[in-house]
Amino acid sequence: MVHYGHSNQLRQARAMGDYLIVGVHTDEEIAKHKGPPVFTQEERYKMVQAIKWVDEIAPGAPYVTTLETLDKYSCDFCVHGDDITLTIDGKDTYEEVKTAGRYRECKRTQGVSTTDLVGRMLLMTKAHHSNIGPKGHSPWTGVSQFLQTSQKIIQFASGKEPQPGDTIIYVAGAFDLFHVGHVDFLEKVHQLAEKPYIIAGLHFDQEVNRYKGKNYPIMNIHERTLSVLACRYVSEVVIGAPYAVTADLLDHFRVTLVCHGMTEVVPDKDGSDPYEEPKQRGIFQLVDSGSNLTTDLIVQRIIKNRLEFEARNQKKEAKELAVLEAMRRLEEEKH
Secondary structure, eight states: OOOHHHHHHHHHHHHTSSOOEEEEOOHHHHHHHTSOOSSOHHHHHHHHHTBTTOSEEEETOOSSOOHHHHHHTTOSOEEEESSOOBOTTSOBTTHHHHHTTOEEEEOOOTTOOHHHHHHHHHHHSTTOOOOOOSSSOOTTTSOOOOOOOHHHHHHHOOOOOOOTTOEEEEEEEOOTTOOHHHHHHHHHHHTTSSSEEEEEEEOOHHHHHHHHOTTOOSSOHHHHHHHHHTBTTOOEEEETOOSSOOHHHHHHTTOSEEEEOSSOOOOOTTSOOTTHHHHHTTOEEEOOOSOOOOHHHHHHHHHHTHHHHHHHHHHHHHHHHHHHHHHHHHHHHHO
């Protein structure tokens, strides 16, 4: 998957240098080392490219980063999170570049991981009963809660105000499990103007649950805020936007254009069309992203792969616990 935890690591990595190249693995490589990928390689290439701190991607990057890889892309060093990554045979993936002094580390984002998100999606389904994993929990794999801070929002925000001559475009939605369908939509909206300034209105969790039902949203408002802010096409986010796009909102932000994708628009609580005002002003436009991917479809992919994923998550946790155990033994031997 590609999520705001990755974006946060890429943000930190970009701040360590001047130009950030992100190596993205193929599906085959991921299946071999980690288990079945949630998104295809083409989807992942597109999503990583859409993260605003990324200057370039290296498609089909090898799972083990070697000095040869770094030299191929003229990189001074590589950056990885402070969690352990292991090859199939349990070796540290970054051994070679660490030894050469061409390795830097950034902090993992507390409260989110692919494993955690997959777990949340699996818990959504009524039929799903949690399979208790092996005894003990790996500190990297356990489900945890993300804590939002103003600092994090500032780090993710563009801080740019609309300039004279900008076309201010408003889009609204849940943007749950921010994915390539959202990226395609925002890219299309971005292409509608010479100087677009896109404001994304995010609905509060309760509102999203009203129109999406089930256990939606999978990501809470704080997580969705960061996910959308990390996208290079978005200039500003309204955290908890009203469901109906009102005259007040349009005037306040001086909105020139309001866009919506091809997904169904659920009426407001009173049965009215939430886009009535922009339609009356003649500033409403439907935009076809050309993508049929929805949050629902991603969840369905995962349920379809459920057994494979559960096996993957248990294997990953077992591998991490084995490393912890080995590290503990080493510590004991020292004393």
